[in-house]
Amino acid sequence: MTNSNKTSRSNKHNRIIDAAVDVIAEKGYHLSRISDIAKRAQVADGTIYLYFKSKEAILLAIFEEKMGLLISEVNAALLEESDPCSRLKEFIRQHFIHVEAYPALARVLQVELRQSRQFIREYRPEKLWDYLRIVGDIIQQGQQEGVFRADLDPFILQWSLFGTLDELSVQWILSKKRERFNLEQVVHQVSAVFLSGLVKP
Secondary structure, X not given: OOHHHHHHHHHHHHHHHHHHHHHHHHHOOOOOOHHHHHHHHOOOHHHXXXXXXXXXXXXXXXHHHHHHHHHHHHHHHHXXXXXXXXXXXXXXXXXXXXXXXXXXXXXXHHOHHHHOHHHHHOOOOHHHHHHHHHHHHHHHHHHHOOOEOOOOOHHHHHHHHHHHHHHHHHHHHHOOOHHHOOHHHHHHHHXXXXXXXXXXX
């Protein structure tokens, strides 16, 4: 395959993924059709099946690819911070920065993805675990440096924090008056609550 053909395939793949994000966010997962995605991506219906075997496969590809990008961007932002308290707060900030910047994607990842029986029952969400592991690593860093309490389990805390961020994100995504939901205020309050329990007295 020539470089131009590879580029063309990559471009079509990305167009399909991006179109699927918009369509699924607008219509909902169950009401979205392959033909809707193809029309938005400006490709023939049959072209979709050259890249994905089903709508479910598209949804899982969105999760894999977009979560991979999110993880890379969050890790890059965390390189600017050194102490564990600042790194944890920056992680929380980055989560909501991406929710606010990409609301359609946030809706797909945090609302519509739960409509997939395969994702809920069969799929191993390695990218989600990689994302959570960032929090676990920050907590372990704080414990090793003597900043965070050593009696707390990083695994429990990473899931606790994610549950909080996830629920607040969903509330923002579904809110009809987002201007009343100040995400910067959310960052400060969530950070304050978690750090008050984490930092050694």
